[in-house]
Amino acid sequence: xxxxxxxxxxxxxxxxxxxxxxxxxxxxxxxxxxxxxxxxxxxxxxxxxxxxxxxxxxxxxxxxxxxxxxxxxxxxxxxxxxxxxxxxxxxxxxxxxxxxxxxxxxxxx
Amino acid sequence: xxxxxxxxxxxxxxxxxxxxxxxxxxxxxxxxxxxxxxxxxxxxxxxxxxxxxxxxxxxxxxxxxxxxxxxxxxxxxxxxxxxxxxxxxxxxxxxxxxxxxxxxxxxxxxxxxxxxx
Numbered sequence: 001x002x003x004x005x006x007x008x009x010x011x012x013x014x015x016x017x018x019x020x021x022x023x024x025x026x027x028x029x030x031x032x033x034x035x036x037x038x039x040x041x042x043x044x045x046x047x048x049x050x051x052x053x054x055x056x057x058x059x060x061x062x063x064x065x066x067x068x069x070x071x072x073x074x075x076x077x078x079x080x081x082x083x084x085x086x087x088x089x090x091x092x093x094x095x096x097x098x099x100x101x102x103x104x105x106x107x108x109x
Numbered sequence: 110x111x112x113x114x115x116x117x118x119x120x121x122x123x124x125x126x127x128x129x130x131x132x133x134x135x136x137x138x139x140x141x142x143x144x145x146x147x148x149x150x151x152x153x154x155x156x157x158x159x160x161x162x163x164x165x166x167x168x169x170x171x172x173x174x175x176x177x178x179x180x181x182x183x184x185x186x187x188x189x190x191x192x193x194x195x196x197x198x199x200x201x202x203x204x205x206x207x208x209x210x211x212x213x214x215x216x217x218x219x220x221x222x223x224x225x226x
Contacts, residue, residue, distance in 0.1 A: 031212050042202045042217040043153070045111075050212065087153070095211035097143075101152040 002026045004100035006088050011106045012078055020073045020086050020103045028093020034062050034073045035087040037102065043087055046073070075105075083107045112136050113205050115218025123226055124195060130188045130221045132203030138183040139205035143215060144176070147200045159186045183208065193225045 031050035049064035204215035
């Protein structure tokens with residue numbers, strides 16, 4: 001079966017760095033997405049990786065290892081507004097998006 | 110760019126009412142749009158995939174006669190919740206994917222909060 005695993009909840013301190021991990025098992029693979037979802041709002045697109053390596057976009061970076069079925073989202077210089085759920089989603093061979101349950105990130109002052 | 114507009118944002122209505130939700134891609138064309146439902150503190154659940162000019166593909170357990178989907182153009186899909194009941198109360202979110210490629214990200218509307226009394 002197809003599966004996405006990510007931690008349910010993480011806590012970090014304002015100004016610090018946090019890494020949210022995601023492992024995936026899919027029938028074929030056409031890339032991995034990260035989305036941010038604030039409570040009560042719809043998800044917003046953060047990043048897309050299809051090749052191995054690190055993609056940096058401001059304070060957020062996303063990494064992919066296809067051989068390991070592994071990705072992480074790295075958030076630097078954490079701000080209170082980064083408190084949200086972070087959703088990992090993998091695109092399978094049929095271009096169906098398989099969603100993880102999300103990681104709730106709590107930022108403390 | 111990549112703006113998706115969803116309307117209405119909130120609906121409160123009596124049991125038995127049918128409710129129509131619109132999803133529009135404003136600055137791109139979308140062959141494929143997606144409809145999700147999310148209950149409080151739970152993950153996104155895909156209800157159906159809407160394809161322009163053809164019938165929607167529904168996920169297992171989603172009643173197609175209950176949740177009618179129409180995707181009449183490359184910029185508009187609608188979801189109609191027919192004869193809504195309190196158990197249909199949820200956060201409904203649409204997303205659209207640019208027709209440039211199947212690996213394009215889905216861009217989400219702001220969602221519709223549906224409350225059935």
